[in-house]
Amino acid sequence: AQKVTQAQTEISVVEKEDVTLDCVYETRDTTYYLFWYKQPPSGELVFLIRRNSFDEQNEISGRYSWNFQKSTSSFNFTITASQVVDSAVYFCALNTGGFKTIFGAGTRLFVKA
């Protein structure tokens, strides 16, 4: 069975702090994709990143970075120097082929000024 666990329900930080959102996934498939989405207070879902199981390179995009470790089945997301605009719910998701995508429960991030 596939599963995505985001153990952190809510995180609160002060602006300019770094914060890491954890994502642990379960699958027996060797080929799969992992995703992160952002849901700001306005409610829409914003795609952030897609990573396939054969590419363990870490990725950096501005203040965002992702650490993919197959050995621990984790795909963690770090925001460096957080800003108030980063306040949102963040979802990690898994697709193992076929037509289904499994989402984690989400982590709500509060960034205080």
Next chain:
Amino acid sequence: EAQVTQNPRYLITVTGKKLTVTCSQNMNHEYMSWYRQDPGLGLRQIYYSMNVEVTDKGDVPEGYKVSRKEKRNFPLILESPSPNQTSLYFCASSLSGVFPPQETQYFGPGTRLLVL
């Protein structure tokens, strides 16, 4: 502008009164899907469609119906809504649902449904 649209955005209804939430995409995508979002549960897939006239159940299909008569539209039908279907609903589409997905899913703005 490439987008996925949903209507209505907000809906309050009563138990048992049939309703339809429309979803339309203008990107000629083959794959479309419906999700519901509930606190503490994330997004759960209700139904998906690989192409016109081809649909299949997701993880939580009970109480819902879908149809895909045209490529651009994928309505979600609640024949007899119940309070446990109160939720935030998202429609999504992607060029192809075939693995590996060369692109990601585009999500609609969401429909907030309250069933009294």
